[in-house]
Amino acid sequence: MIGWLFFCFHGSSFNVVYHPLLRTKDCEMEFVKAILLGLLQGATEFLPVSSSGHLVLAEAFFHIQEASMAFDVALHMGTLLAILVYFRKEFLALFRAMLRPDRSDETVCANQHLALLLFVATIPAAVLGKLFGDQIEANLRQPAVVASTLAGLGLILLWAEKIGRRGRSFHELTLVDAIIIGLAQACALVPGVSRSGITMTVGLFRNLDRPTAARFSFLMSAPIVAGAGLLHLVKIIKEGFPPGQEAFFLYGFLASAISGYLFIAFLMRYIQTRSFAVFAYYRIVLAGVVVWTMFR
Template sequence: MDLWHIIVLSIIQGLTEFLPISSSAHLILPSQLLGWPDQGLAFDVAVHVGTLAAVVWYFRRDVLRLASAWAVDTSRGRVAEDSGLAWAIIVGTIPAGLAGVLLDDLIEAHLRSGLVIAASTIGFGLVLWWSDAVGRRRRELPALRLKDAVIIGLAQALALIPGTSRSGITMTAALFLGFQREAAARFSFLLSIPLITAAGALKTVELIGQGAGADWVSIGLGALLSFISAVACIHLFLKFLERIGLMPYVIYRLLLGAILLVVLW
């Protein structure tokens, strides 16, 4: 890939992984509108590593606290606030993991089209608006229970449909359950860690199986830029979420979906 392609695609991945606007919808645009070549599996692995490193680094204190509490409390047969949240993350990851294993071939065969991405970008954008409009936004993260994690985890499984947005659909579910915007976003980000880890591991295994040579400069630059853009994205999103709400992202999704429909129809 050209240097310009690496820079743009890395930043797109870093931003759209965590904003509720769908990374798949954005990654289809350069190839459809500009004729850019496919970035390749090695580059996909690199940007996944970059975004994973970003969310782990940003929430490093939470990750260490939750992991430590889970290990200690589980060994003692008890559940406290932090270990309960860790269990919620584990439970919330299971539906998407199972759906990915069972439905990946079906999705790959029937749901990867540009029109599906456009429709889901618009449709789930409207659902995001609805959840933000009717959600009571009173519950904080310590109030999250396993049944909430199951519901949010089932919603996360819908993100296998291209154009849905993993962060968007998990925040949507949390808002419907009455959580505050920031609480919904924080749980969504924490919930992304095991899923991005699994996705990156699967892509790495696939890459090793291909036995192709690697362009380490492109891989390193892609990982670095996706890391930087993802950290900035998480920080600014959480900082301004309560101030600006989710309507700007809803409007953006509607416009993006409309552009995709015009280009791909």
């Protein structure tokens, strides 16, 4: 699926907006390419393969140019919707627990504890992103960095699969887990690392079972994606929304939301009986392709 999307990009010579959107005379092709970018975002945001890394590679090797922030926000809002819809029961339970602080109800207490863990896990990425996000974006958004982080985390993920005991369930998450996994999430500011990849990997090192590592990773991503999206949305409102592009953003948003939901569902089913190894090998192979392309 991901490889097919890259093939489509290569044959199209994209010319885009922040998250790329082609400006051509053929309006239908613009819609098609907006949808393809939404599909790519939805697929790579939740699989441990790095969405930002794939888009950096698309920019570098398929002649995609950066442009407006608005399309980027639209795609990320699509993936946020996918998270909220797929985990709607969990988020509703968290919301109710915060409104009804009944200490005598074990379920309410468990959800309040989870809300605390998610809050703590969000802090490192939020703070470091605010302080260093722009510098990282300006200096590290390049193929050599992406190749290194793709391969590096691929090897670390294989190591985590080998040594992690995977004996702890979702209800055994602790404050220490939240702090460590939250710090790991901050590392995903570097292109190619993969937010889901690094948090799931550290979850395995913390001896969480695979579904628990993935579930906590997805839940903790919602505040970060929502917060970043709102900050960018404020900038867009101040600068003015790009005229005449509303339909393209809507298509990208919907494609990102639908594909994101499907890939969350796929991964949660897949890891019930299988390991993350295939994604680790994919990262390593893709890193090799990047290096080969750089020096050919």
